[in-house]
Amino acid sequence: MLRYSPVHRVSIAGLVAVALALCTACDPSDVPVLEPLPVDPSPADMVSTVRLPCEAAGEEGLVVRIYPPLEGSVRHDEGPPVVLRIPGGIDPGALPPPEWVATVGRFGMIVVAFTFPGGRAYGEEFSGGTYDFRGEDSILAAQDVLRYASGELHMTSTVPVSQMARLKKERPKELVMVPSMATYMYAFNVNRPPFDDVRVRRALTYAIDRNIIVSYITRGNQMPAFTLTPPYVSGFDFRQPEYATWSQTRRDEEAREALEEAGYNEDNPLEFELLYNTDESHKALAIVVSQMWKEKLGAKVTISNLEWKTFLSEKQAGNYGIARFGWKGDYNEASTFLTLLTSDSGNNDGGWSNETYDQLLLDARSSDDPNPYYVRAEEILWQAFPVVPVYFNTTVALVSPSLKGYPEKNPRNIVYSKDMYITAD
Secondary structure, three states, X not given: XXXXXXXXXXXXXXXXXXXXXOOOOOOHHHXXXXXXXXXXXXXXXXXXXXXXXXXXXXXXXXXXXXXXXXXXXXXXXXXXXXXXXXXXXXXXXXXXXOOEEEEEHHHOEEEEEEEEOOEEEEEEEEEOOEEEEOOHHHHHHHHHHHHHHOOOOOEOOOOOHHHXXXXXXXXXXXXXXXXXXXXXXXXXXXXXXXXXXXXXXXHHHHOOOHXXXXXXXXXXXXXXXXXXXXXXXXXXOOXXXXXXXXXXXXXXXXXXXXXXXXXXXXXXXXXXXXXXXXXXXXXXXXHHHHHHHHHHHOOEEEEEEEOHHHHHHHHHOOOOOEEEXXXXXXXXXXXXXXXXXXXXXXXXXXXXXXXXXXXXXXXXXXXXXXXXXXXXXXXXXXXXXXXXXXXXXXXXXXXXXXXXXOOOOOOOOOOOHHHOEEOOO
């Protein structure tokens, strides 16, 4: 049995802190003294940008001090600086004053927008005074919440993860979380050591504490996943592997035994890179999962990210060991998930292949009852571990009480405006 120090039990608070502390603020003493705000500040007044030689800002960062109103007319003229990271290729020194600063006190949220040659950069509050530029999805989500709060929208398309806990308290009846026919997972490249060893794949699969992830990281009523196919698929005989019924303590013990059998220990630790496409939610999850593997298995994990197009190219070329993977069903039938891993699938860039699995999916096509074939195919995955299912996703939205007809039991998240209507307040 492997033994590591500290103990194998991972602190929930520690993991959450690791996930949320994605940047380290600079030393406040390094920030120049700023003048108090005018009575009616403009966006340029509310954000003062300075270049500082601090580790948190890095080569592509700005240090900013933001003055949001707290409550009523009370203003926050003091406070620690925050780091605002900007897209590569943009000169921070040439960044103009912000175009606008939007604050919504009820949601505890601030969005800052700068215009620069070639587009706009947005910073959205993430955690503890750290602001990051987000991808397009996060920008739209932030804008949706702002517009919803002002009464401009009756529903949003999504909700930022950073606002989930607060909205659950503030607007629990308006925060709708619908099970989605989608699986978040990691894919192994089984042609690359050490992932050509099923014992290594099994150990890493067992050691992920999915309950911590859905309770403290994603926070949108996601369901821990131990299978590729979600339970919400129409007509599917959903079953789970035996290890899904074990306690996490037992899964961790079994993971350590499997890894030791594969020849990894304190003198020969497992070492690999975890690849994900650039996105703060993927980064948070990668940090937590890698920390679990480190604390429980003694693994040395490097996490790396690539922009979406480059990520896809590298993944399709097989230039990875383990990488983020996800799938949302194209249609409401189990084959939309299970055919991802057939030998001839364009999505099976991990190289896993199993003739029996392929034949089961082929036979299911011509069967009046494909379910037995799907169940057997899933059981093969439980033994082979070509992917690591992490959670089944949900669709999260804010929906006004006056909006009726929103589909709350549609796992494909198909929303038809013809089915919805507005009632008088």
